[in-house]
Amino acid sequence: MENNTRHEEFMRMAIALSVQNVTESIGGPFGAIIVKDGEFVAGSANKVTSSNDPTAHAEVSAIRLACKELNTFDLSGCVVYTSCEPCPMCLGAIYWARIETIYYANTKVDAENIGFSDKFIYDELDKPMEKRTLPVVQMMRDEAMEAFKLWGNSAMRIDY
Amino acid sequence: MENNTRHEEFMRMAIALSVQNVTESIGGPFGAIIVKDGEFVAGSANKVTSSNDPTAHAEVSAIRLACKELNTFDLSGCVVYTSCEPCPMCLGAIYWARIETIYYANTKVDAENIGFSDKFIYDELDKPMEKRTLPVVQMMRDEAMEAFKLWGNSAMRIDY
Numbered sequence: 001m002e003n004n005t006r007h008e009e010f011m012r013m014a015i016a017l018s019v020q021n022v023t024e025s026i027g028g029p030f031g032a033i034i035v036k037d038g039e040f041v042a043g044s045a046n047k048v049t050s051s052n053d054p055t056a057h058a059e060v061s062a063i064r065l066a067c068k069e070l071n072t073f074d075l076s077g078c079v080v081y082t083s084c085e086p087c088p089m090c091l092g093a094i095y096w097a098r099i100e101t102i103y104y105a106n107t108k109v110d111a112e113n114i115g116f117s118d119k120f121i122y123d124e125l126d127k128p129m130e131k132r133t134l135p136v137v138q139m140m141r142d143e144a145m146e147a148f149k150l151w152g153n154s155a156m157r158i159d160y
Numbered sequence: 161m162e163n164n165t166r167h168e169e170f171m172r173m174a175i176a177l178s179v180q181n182v183t184e185s186i187g188g189p190f191g192a193i194i195v196k197d198g199e200f201v202a203g204s205a206n207k208v209t210s211s212n213d214p215t216a217h218a219e220v221s222a223i224r225l226a227c228k229e230l231n232t233f234d235l236s237g238c239v240v241y242t243s244c245e246p247c248p249m250c251l252g253a254i255y256w257a258r259i260e261t262i263y264y265a266n267t268k269v270d271a272e273n274i275g276f277s278d279k280f281i282y283d284e285l286d287k288p289m290e291k292r293t294l295p296v297v298q299m300m301r302d303e304a305m306e307a308f309k310l311w312g313n314s315a316m317r318i319d320y
Binding site: 007008011012014015018019021022023025027028029030031048049051052053054055057060063064067068071072073074075083084085087088089090091092093094095096097098099100101102103104105106107110111113114115117120121122124125126134135136137138139140141143144145146147148150151152154156157158159160 | 167168171172174175178179181182183185187188189190191208209211212213214215217220223224227228231232233234235243244245247248249250251252253254255256257258259260261262263264265266267270271273274275277280281282284285286294295296297298299300301303304305306307308310311312314316317318319320
C-alpha cells in the first residue's frame with residue numbers, strides 16, 4: 001500500500017457505517033465504501049431487513065449507488081473498502097462491476113460466528129451442483145438458446 | 161417434476177423475457193420468473209446496461225421485485241425459473257432469499273460462448289483468494305470487530 005493513511009481513512013468510514021447500522025437498528029453489521037482515484041464515490045451499510053431486499057448487502061448497495069453517482073455500469077478504476085469479506089453474491093457483483101481491488105476487515109468465519117450464512121454459501125458453491133442443498137433442475141435449453149443466438153447476431157447490443 | 165406442463169409454462173415466460181430483452185435492445189439475453197405455490201409472483205429480464213446497474217441481472221431483479229410484491233426479504237416457498245444457469249452473484253442472491261428450487265435452461269458455458277463472464281467468475285471463486293486476478297487485501301479487523309460484537313449483543317436486531 002502506497003498510502004496507508006488514506007486506506008485506513010476509507011476503511012474507517014466503512015466500519016463506521018457498519019457500527020451505525022447496528023446502533024440505529026437498520027440492518028446487519030456491514031458497511032462498504034467505493035473510492036475512485038483516491039476520492040469517495042459512494043457508501044452504504046446493509047439494508048436487507050429495512051428495505052425488504054435480500055440483495056441489499058453493503059457492497060451491492062454501495063455499487064448501485066456508485067453507478068448512479070458515476071452514471072455507468074462499469075466501475076473500472078474503483079476500489080471497495082468493506083468491513084467484512086464479501087459473500088459470493090457481493091464478490092460476484094464486484095467482478096461484474098469491474099472493481100479493481102477489495103480491501104476487507106472481518107472474515108466470512110467471523111460473520112459465521114455471529115450467525116450469518118456467508119461461509120455456508122461459499123461451501124455450497126464449492127460443491128458440484130448435484131451435491132448442494134438447493135435443488136437445481138435443467139430444462140428446455142433448446143428453446144432458451146434462441147435468445148443467445150439473437151444476442152450473438154444483434155448489432156444493437158451493448159456488451160458488459 | 162409432478163407437473164411438467166406448469167414448469168414448462170413458467171420457463172417459457174422466463175425465456176420470452178430473455179428474447180424480448182434482445183429484440184427490444186434493453187439488455188442481455190436473460191429472463192427469470194419467481195413462483196410461489198404454483199402462482200406467478202414476479203419476473204424480470206436483465207437490466208444492467210439500461211439501468212446502469214451491474215447487479216441488475218434477471219434473477220437479482222426478479223428477487224427484488226418478488227420481495228416488493230410479497231413485502232418480505234424471505235422468499236421461502238418460492239422457486240425460480242431462469243433462462244440461464246445463475247452466475248455466482250445470482251446464486252448467492254438465491255441462497256440469501258431462501259428460494260427453494262432453481263429451474264434453469266442455458267448453462268454458464270453457453271453464456272461464455274456468447275461473451276459473458278459467468279464461467280470466468282465461477283473459476284475465480286474456485287481459486288484461493290490469493291490466486292485470483294482481483295487483488296484482495298485484509299486490514300483493520302480488530303476495529304471492524306466492534307460492529308460484530310454490538311450485533312451479537314443487540315436485542316433489537318432482525319436476523320436474516
